[in-house]
Amino acid sequence: xxxxxxSGHKAKxxxxxxxxxxxxxxxxxxxxxxxxxxxxxxxxxxxxxQDRTHTYKIQLEKLGIVTISxxxxxxxxxxxxxxxxxxLKGNAYPEVAFDxxxxxxxxxxxxxxxxxxxxxCFVKGVPVNPESTKTLIERIAFVRHTHYGGFWDFTxxxxxxxxxxxxxxxxxHTDNTYFTDPARLxxxxxxxxxxxxGGASLLVDGFAAAKELAIxxxxxxxxxxxxxxxxxxxxxxxxxxxxxxxxxVFKIHPETNAVYQVRWNNYDRAPKSDWHPLEQRKWYRAAxxxxxxxxxHTNEIWTQLEPGTALIFDNWRMLxxxxxxxxxxxxxxxYVNNDDFISRLRLLKFGREKVLNNLGNTRGWxxxxxxxxxx
Ligand SMILES: [Fe+2]
Numbered sequence: 001x002x003x004x005x006x007s008g009h010k011a012k013x014x015x016x017x018x019x020x021x022x023x024x025x026x027x028x029x030x031x032x033x034x035x036x037x038x039x040x041x042x043x044x045x046x047x048x049x050q051d052r053t054h055t056y057k058i059q060l061e062k063l064g065i066v067t068i069s070x071x072x073x074x075x076x077x078x079x080x081x082x083x084x085x086x087x088l089k090g091n092a093y094p095e096v097a098f099d100x101x102x103x104x105x106x107x108x109x110x111x112x113x114x115x116x117x118x119x120x121c122f123v124k125g126v127p128v129n130p131e132s133t134k135t136l137i138e139r140i141a142f143v144r145h146t147h148y149g150g151f152w153d154f155t156x157x158x159x160x161x162x163x164x165x166x167x168x169x170x171x172x173h174t175d176n177t178y179f180t181d182p183a184r185l186x187x188x189x190x191x192x193x194x195x196x197x198g199g200a201s202l203l204v205d206g207f208a209a210a211k212e213l214a215i216x217x218x219x220x221x222x223x224x225x226x227x228x229x230x231x232x233x234x235x236x237x238x239x240x241x242x243x244x245x246x247x248x249v250f251k252i253h254p255e256t257n258a259v260y261q262v263r264w265n266n267y268d269r270a271p272k273s274d275w276h277p278l279e280q281r282k283w284y285r286a287a288x289x290x291x292x293x294x295x296x297h298t299n300e301i302w303t304q305l306e307p308g309t310a311l312i313f314d315n316w317r318m319l320x321x322x323x324x325x326x327x328x329x330x331x332x333x334x335y336v337n338n339d340d341f342i343s344r345l346r347l348l349k350f351g352r353e354k355v356l357n358n359l360g361n362t363r364g365w366x367x368x369x370x371x372x373x374x375x
Contacts, residue, residue, distance in 0.1 A: 078221070080258040080375070082317070083117050084208040087301045095122040098132075098310075101139055108139050109348040111312075115185065116345060116374060119205055120301075120313035126189060128307040130332045133189040136310060137333075141340030144183050146176070147239045153191075153332040167326070172204040172294055172319035173265040176335075178233040180243040182263070183335030184342075186320070187312040190305040196327015201311060203301040204319040206262035209293040210250055213286075220286035225250040227283050230270035231263065242270075249290070253375065255362040260375060261316040264294070294319060346371040 085093070094114035100107040101123060114121035126132060130153045137143055143151045176182030193199060214221035228246035233239060251261035275283075293299060302323075305311060313320060316338070346355050355371045364370035 078214050078257075078259060079207045079211050080253070080256060080260050081373075082119065082207050084205055085118055085120075085301060088298055093122050093303075094118045094120065095124055098123050098125040098127070098136060101136065105348060109345070112140065112341070112345040112348065115312060115314050115341075119207070119318040120203055120311065123310040123312065124308070126308055126310045128191055130191070133187070133310060133332050134334065137187050137336060140185065140344050141336050143334035144337050146179075146183070146335065147233070147236070147241065151332065151334040153330070155328055155330050167199075167324060167329075169324040170322045171266070172202055172300075172321040173267065174206065174262055174319055175265070175315050177231040177247070177263040177265040177268045178241045178243060180245075181338065182261070183315055184338035185312055185336040186315050186333065187310055187336075188305060188331060188333045189310040190307055191330040191332055192307060193325070193329045194327055196325055196329075198323050199325030199329055200302050200304050200323045202319075202321035202323070203303070203313060204294050204299055204321075205301075205317065206264060206294070206319050207259065207317050209290060209299060210259055210262065212293050213290050217286075217289060219282075220289045221250070223279075223282050223286040224248065224290060225252055225259065227275075227279060229272050231265070231268050232270045233268060246272075249287070255372070256365050256375070262319070264290075264319055342374060346374055349374065 085091070094117075096107055096111045096114070101111055111121055111123070123136060126136060130151070134143065134151045137151070174182065175186060188201070190199075210221065210224075213224070225248055228248050230246055231243055233241040247263055249263055250259045251263070252258070253260040272280075303311070310333075315335075350358075350369070350371045354369075358364060358371050361370060362372050365372040365375070367373060
Protein backbone atom coordinates (compact mmCIF):
# COMPACT_ATOMS: atom_id res chain seq x y z
CA UNK A 1 0.00 0.00 0.00
CA UNK A 2 2.64 2.59 0.88
CA UNK A 3 4.40 1.96 -2.43
CA UNK A 4 1.43 2.91 -4.52
CA UNK A 5 0.21 5.52 -2.11
CA UNK A 6 3.51 7.36 -2.05
CA SER A 7 4.09 6.96 -5.76
CA GLY A 8 0.68 8.38 -6.46
CA HIS A 9 1.48 11.39 -4.38
CA LYS A 10 4.97 11.87 -5.75
CA ALA A 11 3.66 11.79 -9.29
CA LYS A 12 1.82 15.03 -8.82
CA UNK A 13 0.58 15.33 -12.38
CA UNK A 14 -1.26 12.06 -12.24
CA UNK A 15 -1.93 11.49 -8.62
CA UNK A 16 -5.68 11.76 -9.12
CA UNK A 17 -5.42 8.35 -10.71
CA UNK A 18 -4.73 6.77 -7.39
CA UNK A 19 -6.80 8.88 -5.09
CA UNK A 20 -10.01 6.95 -5.52
CA UNK A 21 -11.46 3.51 -5.95
CA UNK A 22 -11.39 3.12 -9.69
CA UNK A 23 -9.33 -0.03 -9.78
CA UNK A 24 -10.93 -1.52 -6.72
CA UNK A 25 -7.54 -1.32 -5.08
CA UNK A 26 -7.89 -1.93 -1.37
CA UNK A 27 -5.59 -2.77 1.49
CA UNK A 28 -6.40 -6.41 0.91
CA UNK A 29 -5.11 -6.56 -2.64
CA UNK A 30 -2.30 -4.07 -2.67
CA UNK A 31 0.21 -6.48 -1.24
CA UNK A 32 -0.17 -8.59 -4.36
CA UNK A 33 0.84 -5.89 -6.81
CA UNK A 34 4.15 -6.75 -8.38
CA UNK A 35 6.59 -3.85 -8.22
CA UNK A 36 8.22 -2.78 -11.46
CA UNK A 37 11.87 -1.71 -11.26
CA UNK A 38 11.62 -1.77 -7.51
CA UNK A 39 9.51 1.36 -7.25
CA UNK A 40 6.05 -0.09 -7.27
CA UNK A 41 5.10 1.98 -10.28
CA UNK A 42 7.17 3.08 -13.20
CA UNK A 43 6.90 6.57 -14.49
CA UNK A 44 8.20 7.53 -17.90
CA UNK A 45 7.73 10.50 -20.17
CA UNK A 46 7.91 14.25 -19.71
CA UNK A 47 7.82 15.94 -16.37
CA UNK A 48 6.46 19.37 -17.17
CA UNK A 49 2.82 20.17 -16.89
CA GLN A 50 2.76 20.85 -20.63
CA ASP A 51 4.01 17.37 -21.36
CA ARG A 52 2.07 15.17 -19.00
CA THR A 53 2.43 11.86 -20.74
CA HIS A 54 3.43 9.50 -17.98
CA THR A 55 3.12 5.82 -18.28
CA TYR A 56 2.26 3.72 -15.30
CA LYS A 57 2.47 -0.02 -15.46
CA ILE A 58 0.64 -1.95 -12.83
CA GLN A 59 0.62 -5.69 -12.92
CA LEU A 60 -2.54 -7.15 -11.50
CA GLU A 61 -2.48 -10.43 -13.41
CA LYS A 62 -1.87 -12.40 -10.25
CA LEU A 63 -5.13 -11.13 -8.90
CA GLY A 64 -7.02 -12.35 -11.93
CA ILE A 65 -8.86 -9.03 -11.89
CA VAL A 66 -7.42 -7.02 -14.74
CA THR A 67 -4.22 -6.14 -16.50
CA ILE A 68 -3.47 -2.50 -16.86
CA SER A 69 -0.64 -1.75 -19.21
CA UNK A 70 0.68 1.42 -20.75
CA UNK A 71 -1.82 3.53 -18.96
CA UNK A 72 -1.60 7.10 -20.16
CA UNK A 73 -2.74 10.17 -18.37
CA UNK A 74 -1.71 12.80 -20.89
CA UNK A 75 -3.69 16.01 -20.73
CA UNK A 76 -5.35 14.93 -23.96
CA UNK A 77 -6.65 11.78 -22.30
CA UNK A 78 -8.06 13.10 -19.07
CA UNK A 79 -11.30 14.10 -20.72
CA UNK A 80 -13.18 11.83 -23.08
CA UNK A 81 -12.48 12.56 -26.79
CA UNK A 82 -14.18 15.72 -28.02
CA UNK A 83 -13.85 18.71 -30.35
CA UNK A 84 -14.02 22.29 -29.16
CA UNK A 85 -15.96 24.98 -30.99
CA UNK A 86 -13.82 28.11 -31.01
CA UNK A 87 -16.09 31.18 -30.90
CA LEU A 88 -13.24 33.42 -32.07
CA LYS A 89 -12.90 31.60 -35.38
CA GLY A 90 -16.56 32.14 -36.17
CA ASN A 91 -16.97 28.82 -38.00
CA ALA A 92 -20.45 27.58 -38.80
CA TYR A 93 -22.20 25.97 -35.86
CA PRO A 94 -22.98 22.28 -35.99
CA GLU A 95 -26.52 22.11 -37.30
CA VAL A 96 -29.10 19.87 -38.92
CA ALA A 97 -32.46 20.55 -40.57
CA PHE A 98 -35.73 19.69 -38.84
CA ASP A 99 -37.29 18.04 -41.90
CA UNK A 100 -34.24 15.80 -42.37
CA UNK A 101 -34.17 14.81 -38.70
CA UNK A 102 -37.84 13.93 -38.82
CA UNK A 103 -37.55 11.84 -41.98
CA UNK A 104 -34.10 10.20 -41.96
CA UNK A 105 -32.40 8.15 -39.28
CA UNK A 106 -29.05 8.99 -40.90
CA UNK A 107 -29.64 12.61 -39.98
CA UNK A 108 -30.68 11.69 -36.45
CA UNK A 109 -27.29 9.98 -36.23
CA UNK A 110 -25.54 13.08 -37.57
CA UNK A 111 -27.46 15.18 -35.03
CA UNK A 112 -26.49 12.96 -32.09
CA UNK A 113 -22.88 12.68 -33.26
CA UNK A 114 -22.66 16.46 -33.38
CA UNK A 115 -23.86 16.59 -29.78
CA UNK A 116 -21.37 13.89 -28.75
CA UNK A 117 -18.41 15.49 -30.54
CA UNK A 118 -19.11 19.24 -30.23
CA UNK A 119 -21.35 19.27 -27.17
CA UNK A 120 -24.18 21.07 -28.94
CA CYS A 121 -26.11 21.34 -32.18
CA PHE A 122 -28.74 23.62 -33.68
CA VAL A 123 -31.82 22.37 -35.48
CA LYS A 124 -33.05 24.75 -38.18
CA GLY A 125 -36.51 25.05 -39.63
CA VAL A 126 -38.44 23.84 -36.60
CA PRO A 127 -42.13 24.74 -36.85
CA VAL A 128 -42.77 27.41 -34.24
CA ASN A 129 -45.02 25.51 -31.89
CA PRO A 130 -44.54 23.31 -28.82
CA GLU A 131 -46.02 20.18 -30.43
CA SER A 132 -43.41 20.04 -33.21
CA THR A 133 -40.63 20.77 -30.73
CA LYS A 134 -41.73 17.89 -28.53
CA THR A 135 -41.87 15.59 -31.54
CA LEU A 136 -38.35 16.67 -32.43
CA ILE A 137 -37.04 15.65 -28.98
CA GLU A 138 -38.87 12.35 -29.27
CA ARG A 139 -36.77 11.49 -32.33
CA ILE A 140 -34.09 10.84 -29.71
CA ALA A 141 -36.17 9.46 -26.85
CA PHE A 142 -39.02 10.32 -24.51
CA VAL A 143 -38.86 13.61 -22.62
CA ARG A 144 -37.60 13.21 -19.09
CA HIS A 145 -39.93 14.27 -16.34
CA THR A 146 -38.65 16.13 -13.32
CA HIS A 147 -40.25 18.10 -10.49
CA TYR A 148 -40.59 20.89 -13.09
CA GLY A 149 -42.76 18.64 -15.23
CA GLY A 150 -41.99 16.95 -18.55
CA PHE A 151 -41.95 18.97 -21.74
CA TRP A 152 -41.99 22.57 -20.63
CA ASP A 153 -43.53 25.60 -22.27
CA PHE A 154 -43.19 28.67 -20.13
CA THR A 155 -42.83 32.42 -19.85
CA UNK A 156 -40.82 34.24 -17.18
CA UNK A 157 -43.38 34.13 -14.41
CA UNK A 158 -41.63 32.34 -11.52
CA UNK A 159 -44.14 29.47 -11.65
CA UNK A 160 -41.29 27.46 -10.25
CA UNK A 161 -39.02 29.13 -7.75
CA UNK A 162 -35.95 28.71 -9.88
CA UNK A 163 -33.79 31.38 -11.48
CA UNK A 164 -34.43 29.84 -14.92
CA UNK A 165 -37.99 31.14 -14.69
CA UNK A 166 -36.99 34.79 -14.23
CA UNK A 167 -35.72 37.36 -16.74
CA UNK A 168 -32.45 37.87 -14.86
CA UNK A 169 -28.93 37.25 -16.12
CA UNK A 170 -27.99 33.61 -15.58
CA UNK A 171 -24.35 32.66 -15.27
CA UNK A 172 -23.04 29.57 -17.05
CA HIS A 173 -24.05 26.41 -15.21
CA THR A 174 -25.06 22.81 -15.70
CA ASP A 175 -28.58 21.71 -14.79
CA ASN A 176 -29.65 18.93 -12.44
CA THR A 177 -26.51 18.86 -10.30
CA TYR A 178 -28.92 17.83 -7.55
CA PHE A 179 -29.97 14.60 -9.27
CA THR A 180 -28.15 11.32 -8.85
CA ASP A 181 -28.48 11.06 -12.63
CA PRO A 182 -28.53 14.56 -14.17
CA ALA A 183 -30.31 14.85 -17.51
CA ARG A 184 -27.87 14.36 -20.36
CA LEU A 185 -29.46 16.56 -23.00
CA UNK A 186 -31.43 19.76 -22.87
CA UNK A 187 -33.28 21.35 -25.77
CA UNK A 188 -34.47 24.96 -25.94
CA UNK A 189 -36.75 26.45 -28.54
CA UNK A 190 -37.65 30.13 -28.29
CA UNK A 191 -41.22 30.42 -29.53
CA UNK A 192 -41.57 34.18 -29.20
CA UNK A 193 -40.00 37.30 -27.73
CA UNK A 194 -42.16 40.39 -27.78
CA UNK A 195 -41.87 43.95 -26.44
CA UNK A 196 -38.25 43.68 -25.40
CA UNK A 197 -34.67 42.76 -26.12
CA GLY A 198 -31.81 40.71 -24.67
CA GLY A 199 -31.87 37.09 -23.60
CA ALA A 200 -28.83 35.97 -25.60
CA SER A 201 -27.90 32.34 -24.93
CA LEU A 202 -24.52 31.36 -23.58
CA LEU A 203 -22.68 28.05 -23.94
CA VAL A 204 -19.33 27.27 -22.34
CA ASP A 205 -17.44 24.03 -22.90
CA GLY A 206 -16.82 22.56 -19.44
CA PHE A 207 -14.54 19.84 -20.83
CA ALA A 208 -12.33 22.30 -22.70
CA ALA A 209 -11.97 24.40 -19.55
CA ALA A 210 -11.23 21.29 -17.45
CA LYS A 211 -8.51 20.27 -19.88
CA GLU A 212 -7.02 23.75 -19.72
CA LEU A 213 -7.13 23.64 -15.94
CA ALA A 214 -5.35 20.26 -15.86
CA ILE A 215 -2.56 21.65 -18.01
CA UNK A 216 -2.29 24.89 -16.03
CA UNK A 217 -2.50 23.40 -12.60
CA UNK A 218 -2.84 19.62 -12.10
CA UNK A 219 -3.45 20.10 -8.37
CA UNK A 220 -6.53 22.23 -9.06
CA UNK A 221 -7.83 19.67 -11.53
CA UNK A 222 -7.19 16.97 -8.98
CA UNK A 223 -9.12 18.62 -6.16
CA UNK A 224 -12.15 19.32 -8.36
CA UNK A 225 -12.15 15.66 -9.40
CA UNK A 226 -11.80 14.26 -5.89
CA UNK A 227 -13.54 16.64 -3.47
CA UNK A 228 -17.20 15.64 -3.31
CA UNK A 229 -19.99 18.06 -2.49
CA UNK A 230 -23.64 18.18 -1.53
CA UNK A 231 -26.07 19.60 -4.12
CA UNK A 232 -29.76 20.34 -3.75
CA UNK A 233 -32.97 21.66 -5.29
CA UNK A 234 -35.16 23.08 -2.57
CA UNK A 235 -36.85 26.11 -4.15
CA UNK A 236 -40.38 24.77 -3.99
CA UNK A 237 -42.01 23.79 -0.72
CA UNK A 238 -42.72 20.21 -1.72
CA UNK A 239 -39.21 19.14 -2.79
CA UNK A 240 -35.73 18.92 -1.40
CA UNK A 241 -33.86 16.85 -3.95
CA UNK A 242 -30.30 15.70 -3.37
CA UNK A 243 -28.11 13.11 -5.11
CA UNK A 244 -27.61 9.78 -3.36
CA UNK A 245 -23.94 10.52 -2.86
CA UNK A 246 -21.91 13.68 -2.58
CA UNK A 247 -20.58 14.41 -6.06
CA UNK A 248 -17.43 16.11 -7.39
CA VAL A 249 -17.30 18.82 -10.04
CA PHE A 250 -15.43 16.51 -12.44
CA LYS A 251 -16.72 12.98 -12.46
CA ILE A 252 -14.22 10.35 -13.56
CA HIS A 253 -15.35 7.36 -15.58
CA PRO A 254 -14.36 4.11 -13.86
CA GLU A 255 -13.43 2.30 -17.10
CA THR A 256 -11.83 5.04 -19.20
CA ASN A 257 -10.49 7.20 -16.37
CA ALA A 258 -11.61 10.23 -18.34
CA VAL A 259 -13.76 13.07 -17.08
CA TYR A 260 -17.20 12.35 -18.49
CA GLN A 261 -19.49 14.59 -16.46
CA VAL A 262 -19.22 18.13 -15.10
CA ARG A 263 -21.32 19.53 -12.28
CA TRP A 264 -21.10 23.29 -12.02
CA ASN A 265 -23.90 25.28 -10.49
CA ASN A 266 -23.33 27.84 -7.81
CA TYR A 267 -27.07 28.11 -7.25
CA ASP A 268 -27.44 24.43 -6.38
CA ARG A 269 -24.22 23.66 -4.52
CA ALA A 270 -25.03 23.20 -0.83
CA PRO A 271 -22.62 24.22 1.93
CA LYS A 272 -20.19 21.45 2.82
CA SER A 273 -19.63 21.38 6.55
CA ASP A 274 -17.39 18.44 7.35
CA TRP A 275 -14.17 19.29 5.58
CA HIS A 276 -10.78 20.35 6.76
CA PRO A 277 -9.98 24.07 6.43
CA LEU A 278 -6.98 23.13 4.30
CA GLU A 279 -9.18 21.23 1.85
CA GLN A 280 -11.62 24.13 1.84
CA ARG A 281 -8.92 26.58 0.90
CA LYS A 282 -7.61 24.30 -1.83
CA TRP A 283 -11.07 23.66 -3.23
CA TYR A 284 -12.05 27.32 -3.39
CA ARG A 285 -8.77 28.25 -5.04
CA ALA A 286 -9.30 25.48 -7.59
CA ALA A 287 -12.93 26.52 -8.14
CA UNK A 288 -11.84 30.10 -8.63
CA UNK A 289 -9.29 29.05 -11.26
CA UNK A 290 -11.87 26.91 -13.08
CA UNK A 291 -14.40 29.73 -12.92
CA UNK A 292 -11.85 32.11 -14.38
CA UNK A 293 -11.50 29.81 -17.39
CA UNK A 294 -15.25 29.34 -17.73
CA UNK A 295 -15.88 33.07 -17.72
CA UNK A 296 -13.04 34.04 -20.05
CA HIS A 297 -14.73 35.67 -23.01
CA THR A 298 -12.73 33.56 -25.48
CA ASN A 299 -14.46 30.48 -24.07
CA GLU A 300 -17.96 31.89 -24.28
CA ILE A 301 -20.23 31.01 -27.19
CA TRP A 302 -22.99 33.61 -27.39
CA THR A 303 -25.94 33.12 -29.69
CA GLN A 304 -29.31 34.79 -30.07
CA LEU A 305 -32.01 32.16 -30.24
CA GLU A 306 -34.85 32.82 -32.60
CA PRO A 307 -38.16 31.14 -33.34
CA GLY A 308 -37.62 28.21 -35.70
CA THR A 309 -34.15 27.30 -34.41
CA ALA A 310 -33.80 24.84 -31.54
CA LEU A 311 -30.62 24.44 -29.54
CA ILE A 312 -29.72 21.12 -27.95
CA PHE A 313 -26.64 20.50 -25.83
CA ASP A 314 -24.89 17.92 -23.67
CA ASN A 315 -25.67 18.93 -20.09
CA TRP A 316 -22.89 16.69 -18.79
CA ARG A 317 -20.37 18.83 -20.61
CA MET A 318 -21.65 22.21 -21.79
CA LEU A 319 -22.57 24.93 -19.33
CA UNK A 320 -25.37 27.21 -20.37
CA UNK A 321 -26.51 30.66 -19.33
CA UNK A 322 -28.44 33.65 -20.56
CA UNK A 323 -28.19 37.42 -20.57
CA UNK A 324 -31.02 39.34 -18.95
CA UNK A 325 -33.91 40.39 -21.10
CA UNK A 326 -36.89 42.69 -21.21
CA UNK A 327 -40.32 41.97 -22.63
CA UNK A 328 -42.04 38.63 -22.75
CA UNK A 329 -40.39 35.42 -23.91
CA UNK A 330 -42.06 32.11 -24.47
CA UNK A 331 -39.67 29.19 -24.40
CA UNK A 332 -40.27 25.47 -24.70
CA UNK A 333 -38.09 22.40 -24.47
CA UNK A 334 -37.18 19.42 -22.38
CA TYR A 335 -34.59 17.04 -21.06
CA VAL A 336 -33.45 13.61 -22.30
CA ASN A 337 -31.88 10.97 -20.07
CA ASN A 338 -28.30 9.89 -20.55
CA ASP A 339 -29.11 6.21 -20.99
CA ASP A 340 -31.70 6.82 -23.68
CA PHE A 341 -29.46 9.22 -25.61
CA ILE A 342 -26.51 6.82 -25.51
CA SER A 343 -28.71 3.87 -26.47
CA ARG A 344 -30.07 5.73 -29.49
CA LEU A 345 -26.65 6.95 -30.60
CA ARG A 346 -24.96 3.57 -30.21
CA LEU A 347 -27.70 1.70 -32.05
CA LEU A 348 -27.73 4.17 -34.94
CA LYS A 349 -23.95 4.27 -35.17
CA PHE A 350 -23.01 0.62 -34.67
CA GLY A 351 -26.17 -1.33 -35.40
CA ARG A 352 -28.05 -3.55 -32.99
CA GLU A 353 -26.00 -6.69 -33.62
CA LYS A 354 -22.70 -5.03 -32.83
CA VAL A 355 -24.09 -3.37 -29.72
CA LEU A 356 -25.46 -6.70 -28.48
CA ASN A 357 -22.21 -8.50 -29.30
CA ASN A 358 -20.29 -6.04 -27.16
CA LEU A 359 -22.41 -5.98 -24.04
CA GLY A 360 -20.05 -5.45 -21.13
CA ASN A 361 -17.01 -5.07 -23.38
CA THR A 362 -15.94 -1.94 -21.55
CA ARG A 363 -12.29 -2.76 -22.05
CA GLY A 364 -12.77 -2.15 -25.76
CA TRP A 365 -13.61 1.54 -25.26
CA UNK A 366 -10.40 2.72 -26.94
CA UNK A 367 -11.48 1.23 -30.25
CA UNK A 368 -13.66 3.59 -32.25
CA UNK A 369 -15.70 0.68 -33.61
CA UNK A 370 -16.68 -0.46 -30.12
CA UNK A 371 -19.99 0.89 -28.80
CA UNK A 372 -18.30 1.69 -25.49
CA UNK A 373 -16.24 4.36 -27.27
CA UNK A 374 -19.46 6.37 -26.85
CA UNK A 375 -20.45 6.90 -23.21
FE1 LIG B 1 -30.27 25.93 -16.54
